[in-house]
Amino acid sequence: DLDAAKQQLEEFIPHVRNISDNSVRKMAGRDLARFKEFKKQGIAVKFGRFSKKENEQIRKNVEDFLSATGIDSAEKLLFTYRYPEDKGTIHRLKAKHLFCEKLSEGIPRPWRLIYYRARKMFDPNNYKGRYTDEEKEKLKKYHALHGNDWKKISEMMSRSNLSVAMKYSEIKSAVNYGPWSKEETRKLMNAVEEVIRKRLGTEEEDSHSLSEKSSEDLLVDREKLSEKLPWTEIEAKVGTRYWRQCKQKWNTVLINRLTKGQQLFRGTKGLQTKINLIKRLYEMDVEDPNDLNWEEFNNIIGDVPKAYVQGKLYKLKVSVPFWQKKTFS
DNA sequence: CGAACATCCCTGGAGTGAAG
């Protein structure tokens, strides 16, 4: 019946064949019935970032559950282990009032993702802004003491465990900051070329020495230049920078190459570009910024990387007064 | 004021372990 489950799920989760048997079993038990119910109502299973509407729905579901059970805070509900004295009671209430079902009500996504999202939203240790230098030192010290026990460290730092784990991976080894040297940039470009070659399965690396690699014998689709690159591998090859720095630098290199001399965002041409962006946005008629389909912005500015369009659109967005208080539509 | 750089948050995949 694992195969039967896969077959039924495939309709809702097209990539289900790539998911491990364990996860499929879980989804079959927990989500299949929900997905079918949504389908009856003509609602498709959703992926990608949660929209404002969905976040509101989660808030409502949590509030409803709290008032139904009398549990007095979302933190107690979602981080039960922080309240050892109430643990037994809360677990019983969760089971009795069908926590899983209620939490995911009205949201056409796999249960696990809704649960995970809710925990982030209601974790008082989350969304705490930038780390101070003292915090970074503390984090290093705690990691030296407790290793990868992120749960423990997160309690000690009053930051979410995801946040501390991520921050640590960023600061664990000393990296350079500030402008990239010519040498670093060259290393980065070599690294990217290497991984793309490897991916394409070209055996040329054996026959060509590094120095005689020329760019004209490698033609790849534009998307392959910036998407799904193995950044941790590239980080290792560059050696002096963190992978996110590498990703960003690569994007600026790519943008400069692809827009060379076009002055896309200056002068009257710049104004026209902005107008085009706004027009396209208007035509797309999306309710939520998280529902934007970046592919549809292709060729609005010119033949530029996705990251360029994303950056420009962001700048436009924040140039609207009080943009944070306004709805997208 | 835009480009470059820094650093935050999010997604979706996989995995674990306890309890029944």
Next chain:
DNA sequence: CTTCACTCCAGGGATGTTCG
């Protein structure tokens, strides 16, 4: 074995800051 609760990782995207 199933269900519930929790965790980690790799990569993508958003937002803040600095500088020429």
